[in-house]
Amino acid sequence: MTGELLSWGRAHRFQQDRYVLSPELLAREGLARVVDAQRSVIPFGLGRSYGDVALNEGGTVLQTPRLDALIHADWNTGIVRAEAGLSLAMLHKVSVQRGYFVAVTPGTKFVTLGGAVANDVHGKNHHQAGSFGAHVRALGLLRSDGTRLTCSREQNGEMFALTIGGLGLTGLIEWVELQLKPIGSAFLTVENMACTSLDEFFTLSHDSADWPYTVMWVDCFAKGKAVGRGIFSRGRVLDDGALEPHGDKGLSMPMTMPAFVLNKASITAFNRLYRMRPGARFAGRQHYDPFFYPLDAIDGWNKLYGPSGFYQHQCLIPPDEARKGIREMLEIVEQAGQGSFLAVLKVHGPETSPGVMSFCREGVSLALDFANKGERTLRLLDQLDQCVARHGGRIYPAKDGRMAAAFYQQSYPRWRELEEARDPAFSSSFWRRVTQEQGANS
Amino acid sequence: MTEQTIPRVAIIGATSAVAHAYCRRLLQSGPVSLVLAGRDRPALERIAADVTARGAVDVQIVAGEIGDPAQVPQLLEQVRGQGPVSLALIAYGVLGDQKAQQSSAQELVRLFNVNLVSAALWAEGFAAGFEQAGSGRLVIMGSVAGDRGRQSNYLYGASKAALERIAQGMSHRFAGNPEISVTLVKPGFIDTPMTDHIEGKGGPMWATPDKIATLADKAATARRNSLYAPFFWRWIMLIVRSLPVPIFHKTKL
Ligand SMILES: Cc1cc2nc3c(=O)[nH]c(=O)nc-3n(C[C@H](O)[C@H](O)[C@H](O)COP(=O)(O)OP(=O)(O)OC[C@H]3O[C@@H](n4cnc5c(N)ncnc54)[C@H](O)[C@@H]3O)c2cc1C
Ligand SMILES: NC(=O)c1ccc[n+]([C@@H]2O[C@H](COP(=O)([O-])OP(=O)(O)OC[C@H]3O[C@@H](n4cnc5c(N)ncnc54)[C@H](OP(=O)(O)O)[C@@H]3O)[C@@H](O)[C@H]2O)c1
Numbered sequence: 001m002t003g004e005l006l007s008w009g010r011a012h013r014f015q016q017d018r019y020v021l022s023p024e025l026l027a028r029e030g031l032a033r034v035v036d037a038q039r040s041v042i043p044f045g046l047g048r049s050y051g052d053v054a055l056n057e058g059g060t061v062l063q064t065p066r067l068d069a070l071i072h073a074d075w076n077t078g079i080v081r082a083e084a085g086l087s088l089a090m091l092h093k094v095s096v097q098r099g100y101f102v103a104v105t106p107g108t109k110f111v112t113l114g115g116a117v118a119n120d121v122h123g124k125n126h127h128q129a130g131s132f133g134a135h136v137r138a139l140g141l142l143r144s145d146g147t148r149l150t151c152s153r154e155q156n157g158e159m160f161a162l163t164i165g166g167l168g169l170t171g172l173i174e175w176v177e178l179q180l181k182p183i184g185s186a187f188l189t190v191e192n193m194a195c196t197s198l199d200e201f202f203t204l205s206h207d208s209a210d211w212p213y214t215v216m217w218v219d220c221f222a223k224g225k226a227v228g229r230g231i232f233s234r235g236r237v238l239d240d241g242a243l244e245p246h247g248d249k250g251l252s253m254p255m256t257m258p259a260f261v262l263n264k265a266s267i268t269a270f271n272r273l274y275r276m277r278p279g280a281r282f283a284g285r286q287h288y289d290p291f292f293y294p295l296d297a298i299d300g301w302n303k304l305y306g307p308s309g310f311y312q313h314q315c316l317i318p319p320d321e322a323r324k325g326i327r328e329m330l331e332i333v334e335q336a337g338q339g340s341f342l343a344v345l346k347v348h349g350p351e352t353s354p355g356v357m358s359f360c361r362e363g364v365s366l367a368l369d370f371a372n373k374g375e376r377t378l379r380l381l382d383q384l385d386q387c388v389a390r391h392g393g394r395i396y397p398a399k400d401g402r403m404a405a406a407f408y409q410q411s412y413p414r415w416r417e418l419e420e421a422r423d424p425a426f427s428s429s430f431w432r433r434v435t436q437e438q439g440a441n442s
Numbered sequence: 443m444t445e446q447t448i449p450r451v452a453i454i455g456a457t458s459a460v461a462h463a464y465c466r467r468l469l470q471s472g473p474v475s476l477v478l479a480g481r482d483r484p485a486l487e488r489i490a491a492d493v494t495a496r497g498a499v500d501v502q503i504v505a506g507e508i509g510d511p512a513q514v515p516q517l518l519e520q521v522r523g524q525g526p527v528s529l530a531l532i533a534y535g536v537l538g539d540q541k542a543q544q545s546s547a548q549e550l551v552r553l554f555n556v557n558l559v560s561a562a563l564w565a566e567g568f569a570a571g572f573e574q575a576g577s578g579r580l581v582i583m584g585s586v587a588g589d590r591g592r593q594s595n596y597l598y599g600a601s602k603a604a605l606e607r608i609a610q611g612m613s614h615r616f617a618g619n620p621e622i623s624v625t626l627v628k629p630g631f632i633d634t635p636m637t638d639h640i641e642g643k644g645g646p647m648w649a650t651p652d653k654i655a656t657l658a659d660k661a662a663t664a665r666r667n668s669l670y671a672p673f674f675w676r677w678i679m680l681i682v683r684s685l686p687v688p689i690f691h692k693t694k695l
Contacts, residue, residue: 022635024457024485066459069488070495080495093470094496 005061008302009050010309011372011401014057014429018044021062021172023069023083026142031172031425034060035144040427043168045112046087049119050312051401052429053167059427062172064114070094071175078180079137084114084173089246092288096245100180101237101288103135107344109246109293113176119398120165120358123292124213124235126348127205131360133164133353135181140174144425148174153354162421165355167397169431171423184239188213190286191234198228198327205347208234213291218343220333220368227330230345235291246289305371312399313381314359314367315388316348322364325391329366329384336380340368357418359396367399378402397430408434448499452477452527454508454564455534457485459634460583463655464531465489469496477521479504480534500524508534509556514563522571529662530568531581532561535602537636543597550597557601562608569612569624577621581662582609584628586670589679592695606668613667623665627658630675 005018019034019041034041044054044061054061067085074080078100082091088102089109095101106121115121120133129135138152141163149171151160163170195201201216208214211234218230295301302310317325326345333340344367351360368384370377385407388395394411395403409415419435451468453461456478468474476498480486483505490501504520507513521527536556543549565580572578587595588603609626616622631637631648649672657671670676682695 020638023488024482027484027488069492071491073495082495 005044005055005063006047006309007051007053007055007401008048009311009372009401010302010305010307011311012052012055012057012309012429014052014055016056016058017060019060019062021064021067021085023067026067026172026174030142030146030148031062031144032146034062035425041144041425042428043084043114043118043172045085045115045118046110048106048108048111048115049398050310051397051399052433053119053397053400054115055429056427057429064112064172067114067174075100078182079177080180081138081175081177082113083175084117084139085112087112088116093245095180096183096186096288097243099182099184099243101183102132103179103181104129104132105292106132107293108296109289110296113178114168114173117164117173117176118166118168119396120353120355120360121398122348122360124215124346126346126360127209127214128212128349130349130352131165131355131358133355133358134351135179136164136176137179138177139163140176141171142174143171144423157354159421161354161356162418164353165358166418166421167357167430168428169418169422169426171426183237183243185237185242186244186288187238187240187242187285188235188288188291189238189284190291191283193232193283194229195232196229197225198323198330201228201230201232201345202323202347204232208232212236214346216345218330218345218366220330220340220343222330223334227327227334228345230343235286237288238285244287246287246293308372308374310369310371311377311381311401312367312369313384314365314396314399315384315393316359316361316363316365316396317388317391317393318361318363321391321393322347325387325393326364326366328387328391329368332380332383332387333368336383338370338373338377338380340370342369343367356414357412359394359398361394363393365396367396397434400430403434405434405436448473448475449528450475450477450525452479452521452530452568454479454521454530454532455583456480456489457482458533458535458583459636459651460629460632460654460658461531461533462489462492463651464533464581464658465493465498466496467652467655467659469493469498473497473499474529475500477502477504477524477527479506479508479517479521481505481507481509508564509536509560511555511559511563514560514567518564518567522567526575526578527568527571528575528577529579529581530564531583531658532564533583534561535583535585535636537595537598540595540597553597554601557598558604561605565608565612565624569615569622572616572622576619579622579662579665580609580612580624581658582624582626583658584609584626584668586628586630586675586679588628590683590690594695609668620665623662623667625658625662625666626668627654627661627671628668628675628679629654629671630678 040059041062042056044063064085067083069083071081075098105123116132120131122131141149149156213235216230216232222229346365350362451474457480478486486503506517538553543553568580584606585602587599588606609624612624633648654671661669
């Protein structure tokens with residue numbers, strides 16, 4: 001099939017073939033029909049990665065969403081095995097009423113299990129739960145030569161550790177077995193509070209360490225002492241037995257939504273916004289849908305950035321350098337005047353996922369969005385990379401579409417292990433960019 | 443709910459994307475017992491595992507040539523073998539290549555055997571069972587293509603149109619019994635393997651299998667006789683049907 005397939009940032013427009021994987025065909029003949037010597041393949045879940053990890057210019061993308069069946073579920077223990085194209089949205093439709101939720105969720109429910117594994121995604125509870133991979137018990141890998149591997153910590157452990165965070169390069173993940181987390185409610189008790197400075201952010205994070213979910217929305221227009229101000233949010237799942245899953249349409253809960261997040265169309269000064277928005281001073285009970293997935297309520301919000309799309313930049317800076325590094329980053333953004341509307345700051349805990357190439361480590365992460373204004377934006381992003389590099393940090397491939405090869409290789413020093421384990425028929429635009437770029441073989 | 447009150451549901455063509463979505467939809471409102479009939483046993487096993495994990499009980503697979511009229515009677519026996527069916531969905535269908543159907547007798551006969559003759563046999567089989575039990579619901583997948591003959595797919599359209607007459611007549615037959623209902627679902631475009639060959643598919647005219655399944659479930663529960671899915675096809679088909687012949691014949695539809 002042809003037809004343009006874009007990643008979430010919509011900034012890359014590539015010529016590539018798309019192939020919709022069917023479970024029947026996979027079972028019968030594996031990947032034989034889609035693999036040929038001329039063109040590489042890369043799996044594509046729901047395309048919620050912002051850059052080019054799931055894109056393959058000149059090659060083929062394998063769309064997985066029809067691989068969406070549950071294979072086995074034990075609702076007494078919360079151990080679920082499902083095909084890798086199943087989305088968290090669909091999983092929760094089944095699991096929530098039975099008192100289970102994924103142990104780790106990113107900020108959108110429209111991600112597949114395969115995508116969540118391949119990027120080893122994290123959520124607001126990283127400081128307690130680690131990344132997604134920490135809760136993966138096993139996975140099934142289909143290689144282009146037809147081999148099927150069951151990988152877990154005990155079995156094919158090396159391949160397991162390289163597939164978690166392995167960016168789809170080790171082969172097609174056919175199924176994933178997860179340990180879900182028991183929940184006593186679909187609702188959380190949530191506190192959103194004003195935070196006036198970066199120092200206060202660190203204090204609030206420290207004081208909230210026993211809250212399972214913490215995050216901060218940052219005001220990128222703040223200057224001087226106010227740098228790092230924002231709205232700090234923390235939540236804890238309730239135990240009131242109200243186990244209702246999310247609805248089919250995005251819930252419209254303006255009151256409980258951190259509505260200022262959605263207001264990115266207007267670059268109003270944060271202060272005004274802050275005083276005006278009752279949602280910004282919210283303490284109460286909130287359903288998981290608006291709490292974890294506020295942006296899912298607006299279908300296709302990524303198109304608001306217009307035809308050129310946008311870039312995300314998410315870095316992680318190690319604990320010792322975090323205060324300095326994050327302040328510098330925010331100052332660079334403020335001075336550049338290119339306004340990031342969505343900025344998210346989060347303290348991460350020690351990593352417990354086995355993923356060798358996973359983004360997450362202990363430290364502090366900052367995620368920024370920038371409309372794609374061409375060279376100007378790319379220059380700013382390079383400047384941010386340099387700052388991250390100076391402080392010993394790294395950036396998140398799931399959000400990246402442009403980092404320099406040298407920076408990638410320096411910040412993910414074990415990349416050669418993934419290159420070794422890569423299925424020879426699999427490759428992506430991202431992988432060629434960060435491993436084959438000129439002058440990057442240091 | 444006790445075992446006895448769990449409804450027994452038969453899905454004919456359970457490997458269809460819409461049928462699978464329909465099973466999932468049913469299971470969202472509580473356990474059901476399922477008989478999954480189709481041609482492809484491994485594919486049926488995959489679906490059986492999925493619905494079992496979602497709370498279906500007592501899932502049975504009936505594998506065979508469900509679209510072959512000669513096979514239907516004995517497959518029907520197997521489907522009804524384990525107890526009375528209270529809800530049945532006839533979902534399978536083949537679109538095929540109109541050009542091939544025009545020029546090959548074999549293709550043409552096959553199309554009508556699959557979409558019409560075998561489906562009619564299944565429908566009559568279930569109707570007889572419902573009559574005996576005094577209750578039951580039958581859901582049949584038709585298509586908007588049955589509304590007006592168009593050069594690109596009138597043979598497929600004719601098979602679906604005839605199915606519509608059968609459903610319509612059955613609704614009439616059971617009009618006196620509110621416990622028995624027949625629902626004909628007429629979808630427009632659905633994003634399923636059946637339509638994968640269509641270039642540039644996607645966009646507001648296309649529905650997901652889940653959307654169609656949800657509408658079918660609602661309509662069957664409300665015992666509606668027929669529906670366009672989604673509803674806007676009603677207006678589109680009203681226009682398509684009312685176009686005067688001279689104008690219609692100028693289109694390439
Ligand atoms: C609004 C929003 C909020 C987000 N919030 C967060 C967040 O809080 N934390 C976070 O970590 N991420 C976050 N993300 C990013 C997102 O979670 C990841 O990009 C995720 O991997 C996307 O999953 P997907 O199914 O769309 O995969 P895609 O984006 O389609 O693919 C991602 C990668 O997975 C690979 N892949 C997909 N399926 C398979 C398979 N079956 N086998 C092998 N490889 C496969 C692809 O090749 C690619 O390398 C967010 C994204 C959005 C849009
Ligand atoms: N997709 C659309 O746009 C659309 C629009 C209007 C109406 N419909 C109708 O909706 C129903 C469901 O289709 P779908 O969209 O869900 O398609 P689908 O996922 O492609 O499923 C087609 C089903 O038909 C079965 N089938 C195909 N050829 C058959 C044959 N010769 N004998 C017996 N079974 C056969 C398939 O079984 P196997 O797995 O064994 O191949 C499968 O179960 C069909 O009746 C179709 O006509 C579809």
